[in-house]
Amino acid sequence: MRVVVSIGGSVLAPDLAHERVEGHADAIEELADAGCEIGAVVGGGGVARDYIGTARELGANEIELDDIGIDVTRLNARLLIAALGGRAAPSPAKTYEDAGEAMRRDDVAVMGGVVAGQTTDAVSAALAEYTDADLLLYATSVPGVFSADPNEDEDAKHFEEMTAGELVDIIADVEMNAGSSAPVDLLAAKLIERSGVRTIVLDGTDPQRIVDAVLRGEHDGTDVIPEGTDDQMTYWADG
Numbered sequence: 001m002r003v004v005v006s007i008g009g010s011v012l013a014p015d016l017a018h019e020r021v022e023g024h025a026d027a028i029e030e031l032a033d034a035g036c037e038i039g040a041v042v043g044g045g046g047v048a049r050d051y052i053g054t055a056r057e058l059g060a061n062e063i064e065l066d067d068i069g070i071d072v073t074r075l076n077a078r079l080l081i082a083a084l085g086g087r088a089a090p091s092p093a094k095t096y097e098d099a100g101e102a103m104r105r106d107d108v109a110v111m112g113g114v115v116a117g118q119t120t121d122a123v124s125a126a127l128a129e130y131t132d133a134d135l136l137l138y139a140t141s142v143p144g145v146f147s148a149d150p151n152e153d154e155d156a157k158h159f160e161e162m163t164a165g166e167l168v169d170i171i172a173d174v175e176m177n178a179g180s181s182a183p184v185d186l187l188a189a190k191l192i193e194r195s196g197v198r199t200i201v202l203d204g205t206d207p208q209r210i211v212d213a214v215l216r217g218e219h220d221g222t223d224v225i226p227e228g229t230d231d232q233m234t235y236w237a238d239g
């Protein structure tokens with residue numbers, strides 16, 4: 001089973017505690033030991049937003065700000081690579097081709113950002129499409145996709161399940177700026193819709209939830225169901 005795991009910077013590195021990064025590396029190793037081919041894409045989190053905020057005050061334009069964000073995602077990717085030791089390709093892949101080659105070698109491929117104008121959510125969806133992944137999992141800081149930002153609107157409704165088209169509609173309303181917050185960005189939602197990859201969005205602050213979702217199909221997040229399929233997902237544990 002080929003899996004792309006997108007780990008938000010807010011989940012992997014809200015601070016630089018090494019135990020948290022080790023916990024995520026352990027989860028990825030558990031998946032690899034169970035026979036999964038893994039691509040991991042790491043976000044920039046609060047550190048990226050801090051840099052972007054300062055550079056915006058200094059007059060940098062949005063593309064320059066995105067490039068700063070990409071640099072931070074690659075720094076975070078290097079932390080995960082350090083924790084994975086010999087299991088990971090030694091530097092963050094800068095192209096989908098390099099990441100795909102690493103996965104074919106049975107290395108864990110770790111990526112940060114790729115190009116301005118998007119977020120690592122889109123990188124994850126593109127890597128899933130490029131590698132024809134069986135599952136794309138977003139480990140973020142909220143327990144899935146809601147009808148509105150759950151940190152802003154206490155009446156926001158949680159989706160246990162939604163179609164990729166519904167995901168596109170929800171995300172289209174979220175503002176898009178360097179450093180902006182959304183469970184997945186609009187390009188990611190469109191790529192998910194196009195590729196039909198099975199997708200889960202969950203609270204990944206405890207990395208064991210990622211393992212439970214991939215290996216056992218157990219999670220409290222949101223299943224994004226490819227259109228034109230029935231609702232029954234088959235999980236690795238089912239054979």
Ligand SMILES: Nc1ncnc2c1ncn2[C@@H]1O[C@H](COP(=O)(O)OP(=O)(O)O)[C@@H](O)[C@H]1O
Pocket residue numbers: 007008009010011043045139140141142144145146147148149150151152170174180181182183
């Ligand atoms: N419709 C929505 N459903 C869920 N979360 C949302 C929604 N709209 C905005 N958000 C915000 O998106 C944030 C997740 O994005 P972000 O902080 O960039 O996470 P990550 O670092 O995991 O990519 C949440 O903290 C939440 O406040």
Ligand SMILES: O=c1ccn([C@@H]2O[C@H](COP(=O)(O)OP(=O)(O)O)[C@@H](O)[C@H]2O)c(=O)[nH]1
Pocket residue numbers: 007008009010042043044045046048065066067068069070073112113114115116117118119120121123177178179180
């Ligand atoms: O391919 C990419 C990936 C990231 N970014 C920039 O880097 C920031 C941080 O990445 P991301 O939002 O994915 O990290 P998160 O905040 O979700 O952890 C983004 O807001 C963008 O400004 C980009 O321009 N292109």
